[in-house]
Amino acid sequence: MRQGVLLLPEHRWAEARKRWLLAEELGYDHAWTYDHLMWRWLSEGPWFSAVPTLAAAAEATSRIGLGTLVASPNFRHPLDFAKELVSLDDVSGGRIVCGVGAGAEGFDSRLRGDPPVSRRERGARFEEFVGLLDRLLLEERTTFRGDWYTVEDAVVRPECLARPRVPLAVAAAGPRGMALTARYAEVWVTSGAPNLFDNEPYEQVVPLLKQQLAEVDRACEAVGRDPATLRRLLLSGGSVGGVLDSVESYRDASGVFADLGFTDLVVHWPRPDFPFAGREDVLTGFAAAELGGGAG
Secondary structure (H helix, E strand, C coil): CEEEEECCCCCCHHHHHHHHHHHHHCCCCEEEECCCCCCHHHCCCCCCCHHHHHHHHHHHCCCCEEEEEEECCCCCCHHHHHHHHHHHHHHHCCCEEEEECCCCCCHHHHCCCCCCCCHHHHHHHHHHHHHHHHHHHHCCCEEEECCCCEEEEECCCCCCCCCCCCCEEEECCCHHHHHHHHHHCCEEEECCCCCCCCCEEHHHHHHHHHHHHHHHHHHHHHCCCCHHHCEEEEECCCCEECHHHCHHHHHHHHHHHHHHCCCEEEEECCECCCCCECCHHHHHHHHHHHHCCCCC
């Protein structure tokens, strides 16, 4: 089981840098950040941009994987984003993973005055976004005219250090998104029940996770892909709660999820208050016991 941690982009870099470095020192396999213009309950506080944050983290660290969890079409265009991903890939030495999702209603979809998008339109836009992003990162030149995006003779160079391109981690909970995952992604991402923050104990979420795992297997089989070639990443802390209650619960939850078939588990870096309130000593204690890491 690969272990990861998600750091909210809420701290000035002098402070944030310490956390990204500590995540690597603790032995985590990958570290992530959210990609939003503003975010839910923290809209009145500091909130930094994901791409420069990851560029700084890539320069500061040397081993740990880095990524967005997740970027969305709510304010990103595939061409601009592809150029940024190639740049991040270069700075990091091939350690970037591009996590993408369809995007929910919220600040990101309203701040720029964009017209409302229905759920069906959101799914169609996401399909076009992922397919075009894949092409831009693989092809020498790309021309595309779709319902949502147009590019003319676009060149995204240099080639990615990660081969054949920056890996895609697609967040998907429904059949349309899972079909997209099976076609394009190296990693499938779930947070349990999508866009919910009920924080049920992780043991109670197991039936839903089993169902989702079976569905993504079927999506792979439907396109002739071996399901074993797809990594499965669970982001806890939203609808999947209780993981960071103690070192023991963290260890137990990790075992439960591994037994289900997950290859990666990501927890939020504990904060002093809501959301994701918790104790950093649980994170560091688990790392010391299970990852061989330490803070000193």
